Amino acid sequence: MTQIERARYGEITSEIKEVAAQEGIQxxxxxxxxxxxxxxxxxxxxxxxxxxxxxxxxxRTKVNANLGTSPIFPExxxxxxxxxxxxxCEVDAxxxxxxxxxxxxxxxQIIARSSVPVGTVPVYEAAVRARTQYGAVVEMxxxxxxxxxxxxxxxxxxxxxVHCGVTRQIVEKLKENPRLLGIVSRGGAIMAGxxxxxxxxxxxxxxxxxxxxxxxxxxxxxxLGDGLRPGCLDDATDRAQIEELIVLxxxxxxxxxAGIQVMVEGPGHVPLDQIEANxxxxxxxxxxxPFYVLGPLVTDIAPGYDHIAAAIGGAVAAAAGADxxxxxxxxxxxxxxxxxxxxxxxxxxxxAAHAADLxxxxxxxxxxxxAMAEARRDLNWEKQMELAxxxxxxxxxxxxxxxxxxxxxxxxxxxxxxxxxxxxxxxx
Amino acid sequence: MTQIERARYGEITSEIKEVAAQEGIQxxxxxxxxxxxxxxxxxxxxxxxxxxxxxxxxxRTKVNANLGTSPIFPExxxxxxxxxxxxxCEVDAxxxxxxxxxxxxxxxQIIARSSVPVGTVPVYEAAVRARTQYGAVVEMxxxxxxxxxxxxxxxxxxxxxVHCGVTRQIVEKLKENPRLLGIVSRGGAIMAGxxxxxxxxxxxxxxxxxxxxxxxxxxxxxxLGDGLRPGCLDDATDRAQIEELIVLxxxxxxxxxAGIQVMVEGPGHVPLDQIEANxxxxxxxxxxxPFYVLGPLVTDIAPGYDHIAAAIGGAVAAAAGADxxxxxxxxxxxxxxxxxxxxxxxxxxxxAAHAADLxxxxxxxxxxxxAMAEARRDLNWEKQMELAxxxxxxxxxxxxxxxxxxxxxxxxxxxxxxxxxxxxxxxx
Numbered sequence: 014m015t016q017i018e019r020a021r022y023g024e025i026t027s028e029i030k031e032v033a034a035q036e037g038i039q040x041x042x043x044x045x046x047x048x049x050x051x052x053x054x055x056x057x058x059x060x061x062x063x064x065x066x067x068x069x070x071x072x073r074t075k076v077n078a079n080l081g082t083s084p085i086f087p088e089x090x091x092x093x094x095x096x097x098x099x100x101x102c103e104v105d106a107x108x109x110x111x112x113x114x115x116x117x118x119x120x121x122q123i124i125a126r127s128s129v130p131v132g133t134v135p136v137y138e139a140a141v142r143a144r145t146q147y148g149a150v151v152e153m154x155x156x157x158x159x160x161x162x163x164x165x166x167x168x169x170x171x172x173x174x175v176h177c178g179v180t181r182q183i184v185e186k187l188k189e190n191p192r193l194l195g196i197v198s199r200g201g202a203i204m205a206g207x208x209x210x211x212x213x214x215x216x217x218x219x220x221x222x223x224x225x226x227x228x229x230x231x232x233x234x235x236x237l238g239d240g241l242r243p244g245c246l247d248d249a250t251d252r253a254q255i256e257e258l259i260v261l262x263x264x265x266x267x268x269x270x271a272g273i274q275v276m277v278e279g280p281g282h283v284p285l286d287q288i289e290a291n292x293x294x295x296x297x298x299x300x301x302x303p304f305y306v307l308g309p310l311v312t313d314i315a316p317g318y319d320h321i322a323a324a325i326g327g328a329v330a331a332a333a334g335a336d337x338x339x340x341x342x343x344x345x346x347x348x349x350x351x352x353x354x355x356x357x358x359x360x361x362x363x364x365a366a367h368a369a370d371l372x373x374x375x376x377x378x379x380x381x382x383x384a385m386a387e388a389r390r391d392l393n394w395e396k397q398m399e400l401a402x403x404x405x406x407x408x409x410x411x412x413x414x415x416x417x418x419x420x421x422x423x424x425x426x427x428x429x430x431x432x433x434x435x436x437x438x439x440x441x
Numbered sequence: 442m443t444q445i446e447r448a449r450y451g452e453i454t455s456e457i458k459e460v461a462a463q464e465g466i467q468x469x470x471x472x473x474x475x476x477x478x479x480x481x482x483x484x485x486x487x488x489x490x491x492x493x494x495x496x497x498x499x500x501r502t503k504v505n506a507n508l509g510t511s512p513i514f515p516e517x518x519x520x521x522x523x524x525x526x527x528x529x530c531e532v533d534a535x536x537x538x539x540x541x542x543x544x545x546x547x548x549x550q551i552i553a554r555s556s557v558p559v560g561t562v563p564v565y566e567a568a569v570r571a572r573t574q575y576g577a578v579v580e581m582x583x584x585x586x587x588x589x590x591x592x593x594x595x596x597x598x599x600x601x602x603v604h605c606g607v608t609r610q611i612v613e614k615l616k617e618n619p620r621l622l623g624i625v626s627r628g629g630a631i632m633a634g635x636x637x638x639x640x641x642x643x644x645x646x647x648x649x650x651x652x653x654x655x656x657x658x659x660x661x662x663x664x665l666g667d668g669l670r671p672g673c674l675d676d677a678t679d680r681a682q683i684e685e686l687i688v689l690x691x692x693x694x695x696x697x698x699a700g701i702q703v704m705v706e707g708p709g710h711v712p713l714d715q716i717e718a719n720x721x722x723x724x725x726x727x728x729x730x731p732f733y734v735l736g737p738l739v740t741d742i743a744p745g746y747d748h749i750a751a752a753i754g755g756a757v758a759a760a761a762g763a764d765x766x767x768x769x770x771x772x773x774x775x776x777x778x779x780x781x782x783x784x785x786x787x788x789x790x791x792x793a794a795h796a797a798d799l800x801x802x803x804x805x806x807x808x809x810x811x812a813m814a815e816a817r818r819d820l821n822w823e824k825q826m827e828l829a830x831x832x833x834x835x836x837x838x839x840x841x842x843x844x845x846x847x848x849x850x851x852x853x854x855x856x857x858x859x860x861x862x863x864x865x866x867x868x869x
Contacts, residue, residue: 085847086851285799348843382674402745423513431672
């Protein structure tokens with residue numbers, strides 16, 4: 014039986030117990046949320062080192078970091094270094110998006126070393142194989158694609174992004190009525206190109222049951238990709254995006270009926286005032302499935318700082334109900350991230366997630382901010398460093414910018430407000 | 442006559458013309474907004490190098506960078522370097538918050554070199570003088586304080602932050618009913634300490650007319666400081682903060698009646714879901730005076746990354762109607778910023794301001810994002826670099842992460858979605 018089926022039978026699985034302990038929530042509550050599909054716990058039977066995490070309603074907002082090789086940087090060893098950085102930054106999940114070099118070795122190594130759930134986008138590897146074997150991505154066979162998915166399941170991948178909602182009808186309409194930036198999802202573009210070239214329906218949609226069967230073998234969670242997500246603000250919340258979302262809602266029901274856990278992916282590039290509407294729409298159309306958003310970026314003109322544009326959008330999305338944030342790094346739109354970019358991206362997303370958790374009244378979230386405020390009131394610097402999201406960077410700045418040891422800091426010095434208040438207010 | 446008085450007489454001043462041209466708005470519209478006090482154009486008659494900027498309704502959201510020496514870093518030359526960095530990052534205003542070294546030299550040098558409005562917090566220098574002269578800040582005389590303000594006006598300061606709303610009554614109530622983090626505004630703490638020590642009313646409140654007279658001499662704009670702003674999320678939107686805001690609303694009316702331009706400062710540390718309410722409240726209680734916010738920070742646990750926590754809060758505040766964002770740098774809560782921190786802080790605030798301007802439908806804001814989307818569609822990298830908020834950093838990452846020149850980038854390489862779409866969609 015799968016995780017969701019066991020929850021439906023009333024079982025409190027070891028995964029549910031673990032998540033309940035992490036979140037400070039009763040196991041029975043988590044079990045009921047898993048049974049209803051409002052929380053997912055991606056946990057492939059073959060991912061031995063996994064410490065399961067929950068994603069969804071009432072839980073702490075989670076953060077994912079994308080890793081993986083690319084044609085110019087095919088060395089999987091570099092991606093393992095980034096995995097270590099990601100884990101040290103307390104990431105909640107990683108995705109291996111490798112498209113070059115020893116792809117399977119990279120995936121297996123990441124899974125072997127990762128204590129957090131690992132996701133992949135199998136169509137990338139299928140595209141690489143097709144290019145090698147047939148000379149073109151669009152020559153890929155449906156069977157080839159399902160074989161890659163089966164390989165990923167067997168290797169221990171906890172969740173897979175599959176662009177099932179990019180149907181032939183939506184793509185043909187989009188071709189007739191183009192948007193500014195077409196398709197920016199790699200998986201979405203591959204499936205759309207494949208359909209237009211062959212005149213066939215997307216096999217991930219037409220053979221969705223086959224996908225569900227593969228997921229069942231090792232209990233893989235589906236992450237329904239948004240292949241038609243907007244690639245710029247001008248395309249946000251448009252017809253193509255919403256038509257795909259409607260299809261994803263239909264597939265959420267089918268996955269749940271088949272006993273497969275499912276979440277839904279979301280945009281992308283969205284103006285600040287459309288973000289809440291996007292979350293409300295996803296929750297409604299997709300039957301409250303956990304919502305996994307990429308950013309969203311609130312402007313298109315911040316290359317080099319897209320982690321900040323994404324933190325703004327991510328905080329607002331999560332406060333409105335998004336459950337899971339995919340990080341964006343400073344090198345987004347420019348190149349493959351470095352290990353340092355991975356760190357910057359994760360911390361920015363964690364700030365966004367935490368800001369939202371304060372709004373969501375997630376258990377324990379407020380405790381951290383209160384403890385920091387107390388440490389500041391007491392001018393207890395060691396405690397402040399401990400409580401910081403990134404103690405390492407805080408300590409470094411504190412040391413660099415305070416060459417002379419003192420109780421106050423080098424910004425205000427003897428004019429420290431807290432120090433003045435201490436003197437004249439008397440009570441603390 | 443002052444700026445606001447001339448606007449009331451129907452004059453389209455050279456400052457109004459300049460702002461109208463910058464914003465792409467009719468001069469008559471700007472004039473009417475200035476006359477009503479909904480837009481301010483801080484422009485001291487003695488600030489010769491100033492290119493005036495407007496702050497307020499319907500205008501592009503502006504960004505301020507704080508500069509200034511501190512006891513551990515008293516060299517004014519360093520602050521001039523930061524000014525150059527700030528101007529190169531297209532900052533809209535700077536404040537000189539110096540508290541050490543040759544304070545007046547620093548201020549005069551900054552004003553002499555700054556094409557953007559310069560603000561100060563005169564009570565800092567008054568406190569430094571009092572400490573030197575009498576040995577304690579609280580021994581400062583009201584006359585001393587007003588003398589410093591007059592000096593700042595004469596030197597060409599365009600706007601001054603004055604903590605007029607920290608009244609004796611509010612401070613005594615706060616002493617009886619303490620909040621978690623007391624007072625974190627330096628100016629607020631100095632005035633509160635002064636009142637508690639001497640048992641006298643805040644002279645900036647009790648002698649507000651004297652302040653207005655000084656402002657009139659060189660046409661200085663008032664920025665009513667929020668001395669009781671929350672210093673942590675737990676204190677946000679509390680009684681002390683709102684009581685002060687009510688007083689500030691009363692003083693906005695008095696300043697406008699006296700023909701002095703006025704804006705109002707706001708928090709600070711505010712949970713994401715209280716930000717909009719804070720803006721609505723300020724606009725209502727302060728008669729739509731331009732709102733100048735510090736951050737707000739949406740979490741207390743992000744030292745080292747407070748520019749990101751502030752970008753989240755700033756974007757949401759500005760989208761709700763805040764007009765002017767004071768930057769926060771990565772070294773906030775840790776020490777005086779470096780020149781690099783100044784750059785990071787300004788860019789983060791500019792992202793927040795621009796994300797909000799897209800929501801506010803500010804003229805020209807959307808053009809930039811559309812142009813970037815077109816450059817991305819066309820894989821026109823040079824154009825993308827030009828359109829970036831920080832072309833320098835974008836170029837650096839692009840070069841560093843793309844060792845092999847190619848049309849696509851090193852993230853997706855031959856699997857570039859845009860490239861695939863070009864092939865199979867045909868159109869464009």
